Amino acid sequence: MLSFTEENYLKSLLQITLENEEKNGAGTNELAAHLKVKPATATDMLKKLKSKKLVDYKKYGKISLTVAGRKYAVEIIRKHRLWETFLYKKLSFTWDEVHEVAEQLEHIQSQKLIDRLDEFLEYPEFDPHGDTIPTAKGELKISFKKTLAEVADGQSCKMVAVKDNSADFLKYVVKVGLGINNNIKVLSKESYDSLLTIEVNGVVSSVSQKFAQNIFVVCPPDTMKPTSKTKKR
Amino acid sequence: MLSFTEENYLKSLLQITLENEEKNGAGTNELAAHLKVKPATATDMLKKLKSKKLVDYKKYGKISLTVAGRKYAVEIIRKHRLWETFLYKKLSFTWDEVHEVAEQLEHIQSQKLIDRLDEFLEYPEFDPHGDTIPTAKGELKISFKKTLAEVADGQSCKMVAVKDNSADFLKYVVKVGLGINNNIKVLSKESYDSLLTIEVNGVVSSVSQKFAQNIFVVCPPDTMKPTSKTKKR
DNA sequence: TATAAATGTTAGAGTAGTCTAACAAATTTT
DNA sequence: AAAATTTGTTAGACTACTCTAACATTTATA
Ligand SMILES: [Mn+2]
Ligand SMILES: [Mn+2]
Ligand SMILES: [Mn+2]
Ligand SMILES: [Mn+2]
Numbered sequence: 364m365l366s367f368t369e370e371n372y373l374k375s376l377l378q379i380t381l382e383n384e385e386k387n388g389a390g391t392n393e394l395a396a397h398l399k400v401k402p403a404t405a406t407d408m409l410k411k412l413k414s415k416k417l418v419d420y421k422k423y424g425k426i427s428l429t430v431a432g433r434k435y436a437v438e439i440i441r442k443h444r445l446w447e448t449f450l451y452k453k454l455s456f457t458w459d460e461v462h463e464v465a466e467q468l469e470h471i472q473s474q475k476l477i478d479r480l481d482e483f484l485e486y487p488e489f490d491p492h493g494d495t496i497p498t499a500k501g502e503l504k505i506s507f508k509k510t511l512a513e514v515a516d517g518q519s520c521k522m523v524a525v526k527d528n529s530a531d532f533l534k535y536v537v538k539v540g541l542g543i544n545n546n547i548k549v550l551s552k553e554s555y556d557s558l559l560t561i562e563v564n565g566v567v568s569s570v571s572q573k574f575a576q577n578i579f580v581v582c583p584p585d586t587m588k589p590t591s592k593t594k595k596r
Numbered sequence: 597m598l599s600f601t602e603e604n605y606l607k608s609l610l611q612i613t614l615e616n617e618e619k620n621g622a623g624t625n626e627l628a629a630h631l632k633v634k635p636a637t638a639t640d641m642l643k644k645l646k647s648k649k650l651v652d653y654k655k656y657g658k659i660s661l662t663v664a665g666r667k668y669a670v671e672i673i674r675k676h677r678l679w680e681t682f683l684y685k686k687l688s689f690t691w692d693e694v695h696e697v698a699e700q701l702e703h704i705q706s707q708k709l710i711d712r713l714d715e716f717l718e719y720p721e722f723d724p725h726g727d728t729i730p731t732a733k734g735e736l737k738i739s740f741k742k743t744l745a746e747v748a749d750g751q752s753c754k755m756v757a758v759k760d761n762s763a764d765f766l767k768y769v770v771k772v773g774l775g776i777n778n779n780i781k782v783l784s785k786e787s788y789d790s791l792l793t794i795e796v797n798g799v800v801s802s803v804s805q806k807f808a809q810n811i812f813v814v815c816p817p818d819t820m821k822p823t824s825k826t827k828k829r
Numbered sequence: 830t831a832t833a834a835a836t837g838t839t840a841g842a843g844t845a846g847t848c849t850a851a852c853a854a855a856t857t858t859t
Numbered sequence: 860a861a862a863a864t865t866t867g868t869t870a871g872a873c874t875a876c877t878c879t880a881a882c883a884t885t886t887a888t889a
Contacts, residue, residue, distance in 0.1 A: 390866070390867080391866070391867050391868085392865085392866060392867075402866080402867060402868085403867085403868070403869080403870095405867095406867065406868055406869085407868095422867080422868075423866080423867060423868080
C-alpha cells in the first residue's frame with residue numbers, strides 16, 4: 364500500500380513519459396517541476412521508489428517506471444478518469460471542475476469501489492477531456508498525437524481531447540465555442556506567428572498557436588496516409 | 597483546511613459525546629482508544645486543536661468540542677453517511693462493506709461534491725445502518741436511544757439502526773435474519789444472563805445481551821409514555 | 830485520610846515528506 | 860579541450876504525527 368505522495372510520484376512519471384514517448388526516461392528536475400517540489404525532494408523519493416522496485420533509477424541517470432510501477436500508475440490514471448467521468452456525468456460537474464476533485468478521489472483505496480464505479484458508468488471509454496480510460500486489465504490506449512496546431516491550412520478535423528487540463532484553459536476553450544467532438548475547419552494560418560483562423564459550427568474565430576497545441580484532433584482517415592507520426596510503444 | 601488526522605480527532609470527539617450524552621466531555625485515554633493512538637499522542641493533538649479553537653481543553657480537564665469544532669465534525673459525519681448511502685444505493689455495496697470505504701471518502705474536500713451527492717441521492721435521511729444524516733445546514737437529529745436489550749419481555753418493536761458498525765457484527769445481524777425496519781417480538785428474556793428469544797418474520801432465534809445492546813429499536817408510540825430517557829439537546 | 834489505582838502530561842526520539850545551501854556530475858558553449 | 864551552464868545529489872534542518880518511558884495529577888479504595 365503506497366502513500367498518497369508515492370502514488371503521485373508514480374503518476375507524474377507516467378504522465379511525463381506519455382507526453383513524450385520518444386524520450387527514454389524523465390529527469391529529476393522535470394519530475395520535481397511536475398510535482399511542484401524541489402529536485403532534492405524528488406531525489407529522496409526516487410531512492411525510496413527504487414527500493415520498492417517501482418522505478419528504474421541510478422544516480423545521474425534517466426528515470427523510468429518498472430513494469431510494476433507502470434501498472435500501479437495506470438491504475439491511478441484509471442481511477443482519476445473514472446472519477447472525472449462520474450462527476451461529469453452523474454453529478455453535473457463541468458469539465459473544468461472535475462480534475463481538482465479527481466486528484467483527491469484517485470487515491471481512495473478500494474478495488475471494489477472502482478470496479479463498481481466503472482460498471483455504474485457503463486464502462487466509459489473516454490473521460491470528459493477526451494482522454495482514454497484504462498481498462499480494468501490495465502490496458503491504456505495510446506492517446507491522440509495530432510494537435511490543432513499541426514492541421515494544414517484549409518483542412519478539416521474533429522476535436523477529440525485537450526492536452527492542458529487546467530480550469531483556466533478549459534473555460535477558455537468553451538468561451539471560444541469549442542468542445543469535444545466539434546468539427547473544426549482551419550481557414551487560414553499566419554506564417555509569421557501561426558495564428559489560426561478556424562470555423563466551428565459556422566462561427567469563425569482566431570486562436571493562438573499555444574492554444575492550438577493544446578487541442579487534440581483527428582483528421583478524416585482518407586485525408587491522411589497511415590502516418591509515421593504514430594510512434595512505437 | 598484541516599488534515600485527515602485532525603478531522604479524525606474531531607470526528608471521534610463528536611462520536612464519543614453522541615454515544616453518551618449525559619457525560620460532560622471526553623477523557624484523553626478514551627479519545628486515544630477511540631482513535632487507536634496512545635494517550636500521549638492525543639494530548640499533543642488536543643493542544644493543537646485547542647490552539648485552532650476547535651476543542652475546549654485544559655490540562656487534566658474534560659475535553660469537548662467548541663461550536664466551530666462540532667460544526668466541522670458534523671460535516672464529516674454528514675459526508676461519511678452520504679458516501680455510505682451512495683455506496684449502498686448506487687454501487688450495490690452491502691451494509692457491512694460501506695463503512696471502511698467511507699472512512700476514506702469522508703475526507704474529500706469539495707463542498708460542491710457533497711452537495712451534488714446529496715442531491716443525486718435525493719436527500720436521504722438515513723444511512724444504511726439507520727443513522728440519521730446531518731442536513732446541509734449542519735442539523736444532526738438525536739439518534740435513537742433504546743436498544744433491543746431494554747425491550748420488555750413480550751413487547752414488540754422495530755429495528756431502526758445498529759450501534760456497532762463493524763463488518764463482523766453486521767454480517768452476524770444478517771445471519772440472524774435481522775435488518776433495518778424489521779419488526780421484532782421479544783418472546784422471553786432469561787433473568788440469569790439476559791439471553792433474549794426473539795421472533796422476526798415468523799422465525800424464532802436467540803441473541804445474547806451484548807448483541808441486543810447493539811440493536812437500536814423503537815417501540816410503538818402507544819406502548820410508551822413520553823420517555824424521560826430522551827435527554828436534553 | 831492515606832494509599833493505591835487510574836488517568837493524563839512531558840521529554841525525548843523516530844519516520845515521512847519537505848526545504849535550503851553547498852557540492853558534484855554531465856552537458857553545452859566557446 | 861577548457862569554461863560555463865545545466866542538471867542532479869548530499870547534508871542538515873524543519874513540520875506533522877506517532878511512539879515509549881518517566882512523571883504528575885486525580886480518583887477510588889481501604
Ligand atoms: Mn484530470
Ligand atoms: Mn481528464
Ligand atoms: Mn460508518
Ligand atoms: Mn453508517
